[in-house]
Amino acid sequence: MTHQAPPSPAPSGADPGRQTAQLREVLRLVERIAGRPSAGSEATLGEAARLSIAYDRAAPIAQRRFDARAAETAAWAAAGVEALLSAGETAPPRAAAGRLADSIEAALTELSEMLA
Secondary structure, eight states: OOOOOOOOOOOOOOOHHHHHHHHHHHHHHHHHHHTOOOOOSHHHHHHHHHHHHHHHHSOHHHHHHHHHHHHHHHHHHHHHHHHHHHTOSSSOOHHHHHHHHHHHHHHHHHHHHHTO
16 A cells, blocks of 8 residues: 655645736737727736636645646647737738637636636
8 A cells, every 4th residue: 555645735836817917908909909898907917816816715736727728728828819810910810819718718707617
């Protein structure tokens, strides 16, 4: 029989407020490419503070789920923005940018609900 020590509850160093604020900035960029009006940044600060507090109060497993989903979202959002920007400025792919904006918004909602 082998004995393994349980994983130590080491802090992840994640900053959920910063992560979601960065995703909101990416969302604003993508909305501009899509030709949509973007929301203001005032709500972003309140959301960031609320998520940081909720994250600190959440169980470690909920924190890990949030961290994993935030990292996954950041990765595919960055790939999407890179693809949009590589398409060139002559004919911005507004429809693709709109779909990416919708996906980022849905992911941000999901992240927020994870800690609610």
